[in-house]
Amino acid sequence: MLLDITQSSKNWIRCLRIASFRLPTAKPKTIFHSGRLEMISVRMGHCRADRAQFRKQPAMRLQSFSPVILVWMFLAVPTLGLARAFGVQGQNNNDNDIDAWTVQHFRLASEAQRQNNLGVAEKEYQLILSRRPKFAEVHQNLGIVYHQQRKYRKAVKTLQVAVSLKPDLLGAQVFLGIDRYMIQEFKSAVGSLEKALRLNPEERQAGLYLAFTYLALDSPEKAARQLRKTAQYFPEDVEIAYHLGEAYLEGVRQRMVSLQQAGERSALRHWALAISSEQKGDRDGTILEYLRALAIEPKNVELYWRLAIALRKAGMADLSGAALQRYALLNPDRDLESLGLDAIASEPSGDQAAIAAHKDSYERLWESLPAAERGDAWPGVADEFVNQAIGKCALSTSGSEVEASLKLYRKGDYRGAAEKIKGRITGQPQDWPLAFLQARSYFLASDYDAAEQVVEGPLRNYFHLPSVALLRLEIESQLALRYFGLVVAKEPNSDRAKLLLAKSYGATGRTKDAISTYQEILKQAPDRLGIHLAIGQLYEDEQKWPAAIEELKAELALAPDNALALAHLGHAYEESQDADQAIQVLSKLLETHPEDGRAYADLGRAWAMKQNPAKAIEAFERALLYDSNQHNLHYRLFQLYSKMGDNLKAKTHLAAFKAGEIDKQKKLRAATADLLKQ
Structure with a gap:
């Protein structure tokens, strides 16, 4: 059963589910968001989710476990009497092997690190390594310094040396996995984090980041499984509950996408859309989708019961009663009194006008359903x-x-x-x-x-x-709500609860409230990763480019390697007609993500603004190479090749553009025809 939380909390947690149920209008590539509630927003033909095709944002991790404590846990602090504990490879393991000079500089380095004087710590560790290049623990500590400085690529290189010298060095494996995650090397991150968990299955951060990595690799079921394992060692951990909710919500989103692909003539697709409408409080949509599903599968017993509930809540008692009678006819074994429908009261909602306007449509759709006979739907479990x-x-x-x-x-x-x-x-x-x-x-x-x-x-x-897929969607939806409810119940005023609230505002179009709530989080934690990015994306949705740019720059000041922030910043500069800045940012992004088709498209538009058709053509061709769904770029290439005098290539791209338009129109006509039939 769901946790007993306040009604207001229930309302905005329900809003969170909206984002997971929204269907993309373009074919999704990979939808990634720090909170896994990336809303699909379409603007000028772009599906914002596609911007993350090759990038996953490793940000906005609301960790209750202090990063400073995490660092201290793994800092190696040798003394003359602890030399054997370090097992320095290639050198004798005796007390005299670590001389007084090494110990002195190690103490200076570790003390500077503990005091957050990271520049001094870095120099001291490097000095030690100039004399003792095979000292694994020093490589580990230096890697952790780079991690603290958010120099994640340097951290990865240094920590790789540490684990090559000493594979069972737990701290090095943990931070290597985390930092590989931070630079979006997800497959490599899995290997490091799995090694860390083999060394210590109770290592909390390794368990968390392995789950984050699975989410980045579009495997929410693996993420949830890993989080459940970690939760066994930390059963009261609210952060783990929060990320379990994220994992299940991402699972719901994936199920919705797969059901959308089943097509308009799938009753399961309309069933899923009805569930989506129900969670959003859209009574009109709920009723219509259940009726559409029944038009395809009129012997689906459970749909009649769900329709009866939706109609009763909408205040349409007569039609609700008809749906209930049809349910009883198809399932004569069920005692109707045990269903408790009489206890369900009418619940006026914001779409009462739409419901009243569509009442005749509901009745016509209902009357169009074929007649049924007693017990006609056996066994009546599902579709x-x-x-x-x-x-x-x-x-x-x-x-x-x-x-x-x-x-x-x-x-x-x-x-x-x-x-x-x-x-x-x-x-x-x-x-x-x-x-x-x-x-x-x-x-x-x-x-x-x-x-x-x-x-x-x-x-x-x-x-x-x-x-x-539909069964999984329903299960994961309930599990997500359970874990988010746990967060709100245990920490109603926490950053996590505020983050959920901000996302709920964003999901329901209350942009000002969402931004205000995100800013409250920043007041308490100005260095929190991902918050500026979330605000920037909200401004981007409203095409407020200067404000979006400022927020995205603030995010990159905290995490220069954040590829998603770079992609959004490059796009924002291109939209604001700042070609020079767009080219600079996008070129930096493409150095590390050379297969990002969307970034190449933005880069091509920037070069076109600079009146450089050759470079624009090169960028647009690469954009299509890595993402062929951007068929509008064929028209841009037709124009550019025509300008360059290459008529053969111009005609080829014009033909490709026309073919894409024809295909798009065919799909639109087919979808319209299906709606008219229903």
Whole structure:
């Protein structure tokens, strides 16, 4: 069950779910945001999410564990009597091996580091390494100094030396993984962080950053799994709960994208859109999407129950009653009084005018549904595809347990239904429908952890099925809300709670409130990574380019290697017609991310502003090489090649542009036709 938190908290946590349910209008590449709630905003044909195709922002990590304490935990502080503990490779391990000069300078360096006098610490460590180049612990401490200075690339190079000399040096492995994450070398970061966890499974920061890295690699289920492992050692850790919520929300977003790709004629897609509308408080959208789903699959039992609830909340008691009667007809085993529909009151909302205006449409859509007969939807667990698969299992020679489980399910004893087939699921391919039945039963019994275990176990090879995607979406949505609720309940005035509030404001279009809340966080923690970037993105959405530029520059002052901030800054300069600055910033970005198609597109426009068609052509060609979806660039190339007198290439790009436009129009007409049919 959900935590009992204040109604206002519930409202804005619900708003957070909006961002995860929003569907991109362009094909998504990789959506990354520090809080994993990157809203998809479309402006001038761009999907902002695409800007992160090759970049993941390693920022806005609200760590309750002090970075200073983390540094102190791993600082090596040798003395003459502790020489053996360091095991310096290539040298004798005796007390005399570390001379008094080395100890003295190490003490000076470590003391300077503890006092945050990092320049002195850096020089002292470098001095020691000039005499003792194989001293692994000194390489580790110097790498940590670079980390504290946010010189992450230098830190990586130095820490690589440390672990090559001493692979079991835990601190070096932890910081190497963290700093590889910070410079977006995610696959390498996984290796370092996994090594650190093999050395110490309870290493909290390694567990957290391994999860962050999995999120950056678009594997939210791996991230959630790792966070759950780390949470076993820190069960009361609110930060872990916060990031678990992030991981589950990213999972929800991925499921929504996959269901969108199922097409307009998929009942599951409309079911998912109805859930999305429900979470946003959009009653009109909820009702319409459930009706559209039923128009495609009129024997889907659960959809009638959900529709009945939505209609009742909208104050349409007659139509709600009709939906409930259809539910009872298709599932005669269920006692309607046990559903508690009478306890659900009408809840006026902001879209009452839209509901009233569309009442006739609801009634026409309802009347267009085909008639049903008693028990016509057996077994009535999910969509038609799943129902047929479960029905075959029930009709098999060993199906008595399945039939008993289905009977309990249809009566509403969901936990009993799940437990009934526990021993029947063997993990064989033919058992996946039973695993689905069990997971759905646990979900409807509000046992989301048990449902998740089944999904990640017997159903793990069936994630590609839209039916499983929808089930995962529902489970992950509830788990995300649970963990965010935990954060708000335990730390209602914390930075994490404020961050959730700011994101909820941003997700619902309250930009001023979002910016104001982010600024409150900055007052308490002016060096917090990712906050300036979040504000800059909000200004960018409103095309307030000077304000966006200032915020993005502030972010880069804190983290010069932040590729996402560089990309947004380059784009902001291009939009504000500052070609020189755009070229400088984008060129720096492309040195480390040479396959970023969106950055090349911005660079091409900047060179075009500079009246340099040759360089503009080169940039636009690279943009299309790395991201062929930017078909509008073909027209820019047609213009540039025409200007250069290369008519053959100009015609080629004009033909490519026209082909892209035709394809876009075909898709638009098909989508419009589907809507008209419905």
